[in-house]
Amino acid sequence: MRTNIAEKLLKIVSDIDERAHVSLTRLTVLKKWLEPSGRLPAFAIWVGLRAISSREKTSGEAAALFRQARALLAGVDPVRPHLARRAAETLYDRLLEFQNERQKQRWGPVRLIQDWNLLLVEKVLAIWLWYRKSPAHGYGLALVHWAREGRRNRTR
Numbered sequence: 001m002r003t004n005i006a007e008k009l010l011k012i013v014s015d016i017d018e019r020a021h022v023s024l025t026r027l028t029v030l031k032k033w034l035e036p037s038g039r040l041p042a043f044a045i046w047v048g049l050r051a052i053s054s055r056e057k058t059s060g061e062a063a064a065l066f067r068q069a070r071a072l073l074a075g076v077d078p079v080r081p082h083l084a085r086r087a088a089e090t091l092y093d094r095l096l097e098f099q100n101e102r103q104k105q106r107w108g109p110v111r112l113i114q115d116w117n118l119l120l121v122e123k124v125l126a127i128w129l130w131y132r133k134s135p136a137h138g139y140g141l142a143l144v145h146w147a148r149e150g151r152r153n154r155t156r
Contacts, residue, residue, distance in 0.1 A: 030142050034135040038080075041132050045081040047145050048073055048124035051117040061098055062115050068094070069121045081128065088125050095122040116148040 131137040
């Protein structure tokens with residue numbers, strides 16, 4: 001008997017909860033699940049809401065960006081998300097500028113990330129603004145989200 005996509009996703013979530021990681025190849029099932037209209041923006045907003053609910057200490061510009069993200073996403077229905085476009089674009093630009101430092105590596109420049117939750121919000125806004133029909137962007141968002149979850153669980 002074939003396993004459906006929803007069952008596979010539940011198993012992935014269960015594995016993450018139990019072991020704080022999952023094989024990246026197993027996450028490819030998300031691309032298929034995110035194809036139907038409306039699922040990707042809803043998933044992105046759900047991830048964004050989780051990212052801004054973080055209780056990790058921040059200060060300075062990062063704290064201001066969190067406040068702005070919380071104000072933008074406050075009360076947004078993840079099932080039928082709607083954001084103020086201009087405010088989303090403004091926040092996206094600020095997030096991109098905040099973590100725009102690159103370090104030259106042997107294989108090419110690498111972006112340095114100071115705050116993974118703010119990176120998630122940046123990716124969420126990019127999906128909502130421009131990539132609503134791109135399951136590949138949803139997959140990339142899931143990779144960052146679950147990598148952050150695994151990193152956070154290992155430091156506890």
